[in-house]
Amino acid sequence: MDSQTIVAPMTPAGVSAVAAIRVSGSKVRDVIRLLFGESAIKNLKAREARLATARDYRTIVNGDRKTAQVIDSLLYIFFEGPNSYTGEDVLELYPHGNPIIVRELIQVIKSVECVRLAEPGEYTRRAFLNGRMDLVQAESVADVIHSANRDELKNAHRLLGGALSKKVKTLTEQVMDISARLELDVDFAEEEADPDYSTWGTKIEAIRESVQSILKSFKEKANVSRLPLAVLYGAPNAGKSSLVNALLGEDRILVSDIPGTTRDFVEVRLFLDGGEIRLIDTAGIADKASDALDALSMEKSKEILAEADMKILVVDGNNVIARNDSGACREQSVAEAIQPDLVVISKSDLRASQQDGNLHISSKTGDGLAELRQKMNAALFKKMENSEDLWITxxxxxxxLEDALAGIDRTLSLIRTNPAVELIAFEMQLVRRSLQSITGEISSEDVLQKIFAGFCIGK
Structure with missing residues (x-):
């Protein structure tokens, strides 16, 4: 393992109330001494938050430490290895979130011999190499950070907590037990009677079912992390842009009484109880385009609607003219060929409410917005089957897992043909190695490099 000490900010670049910097390695005490003086080392206690003034003692004039340049007044916490995130001595600094302060602190820390800037994912990589977590848990750290919805976040926490690791460890132990018995039969093949293949087959079949069950839970990360898409559409001046602004709680989109103000779709991000979604405000769809640009805008709106996970028809409450058999209101200027998932009647503050089965809202007063958010959340974040279980991405x-399953299938095929025990034992060794590769008991430098290269610096 790299013997150098590493430093990096744990918070994104930019201005904030508080920033965070992490230092990990054998030079942590030297860093504390440089920033806070010898007295800080003498009184150093693990896991104790301390308020102190960080100084650049490289700027001392005439040997007077009081002349050292003040960097910031901050909190710091020392974690003594191996009881730390990385398993090494760790220092966490919490200065004010001024980029100048963060940059200056890192520069001073890097001036200590054998201290360098951390590479992406290097803290978590050291945690893995030092036995603080296995490879499944290390990968799930990134999932916790980047989860796009609540279900995905819960699953990432289960993985980080070791739920999958425990399953794989149990399977590995079962395979190792069978392998040990097989190899024992190999060693004493001349002294024992023919092996009882039926007993092995039953146990291996049970392992196969468990491996296949985990494999079936696989969901592509791109699909799991994809933000659901809700699209508002309707006639020009139906109140779509006002509704977007009301849902966001800010004036994000230009609103006007002039029909056709929105000529292109506008995409924003909206947080619901289940997670973040993409919300799109489309150009109004009229029965007849006023010009070529208007026709192009309406065509683009229809293309966006084809991609939507939820289509929300916004109808101007002042222009509702009819009710069909199902109770849904229609508006003359809206293309009836587009089937909505939800009909919203806007501008309820300008007219008497009606019991027509539709959702009446007012972007001005906020009436109906909470119910709209609930309906959107229920439609876009449907409760997943077996939500108590986990999935892999x-x-x-x-x-x-596929390699392990293939090895198990080869083993079962060999058992059916009554082969030499040595062949079965060899296949089971391959199965064990495949399972151990999941948790990182067996791993190559190339695999580790690929995994941690996708992490952010500071994690």
């Missing part, structure tokens, strides 16, 4: 883990 790592292609690497999927490939390892």
């Amino acid at each position: 790592s292609e690497r883990e999927k490939n390892c």
